[in-house]
Amino acid sequence: MPAFIPITIHLNDRSMAIVSxxxxxxxxxxxxxxxxxxxxxxAIRMIEECLAGHCSHQAAFAAFEAAxxxxxxxxxxxxxxGLRKFDGVAEDLL
Numbered sequence: 001m002p003a004f005i006p007i008t009i010h011l012n013d014r015s016m017a018i019v020s021x022x023x024x025x026x027x028x029x030x031x032x033x034x035x036x037x038x039x040x041x042x043a044i045r046m047i048e049e050c051l052a053g054h055c056s057h058q059a060a061f062a063a064f065e066a067a068x069x070x071x072x073x074x075x076x077x078x079x080x081x082g083l084r085k086f087d088g089v090a091e092d093l094l
Contacts, residue, residue, distance in 0.1 A: 043067040
């Protein structure tokens with residue numbers, strides 16, 4: 001089981017599933033809307049550090065996810081039926 005929940009980004013008119021650090025590294029090599037954004041550059045640095053064994057997968061993935069989110073690349077999934085039911089029950093309890 002991966003150490004993080006996979007995400008989907010929408011980059012260059014196509015969806016990409018990011019399920020590993022290797023996928024994140026590949027996505028960072030693609031053209032992004034803002035190539036010089038500090039968060040993207042930090043994600044690149046963190047991925048390189050992770051691949052070299054100097055930081056955790058979780059930290060590198062979090063940096064990638066933050067950069068993708070800042071640039072509006074994250075593709076959000078609608079909540080599942082079960083989660084919607086749980087939300088309804090939680091609202092009733094409040």
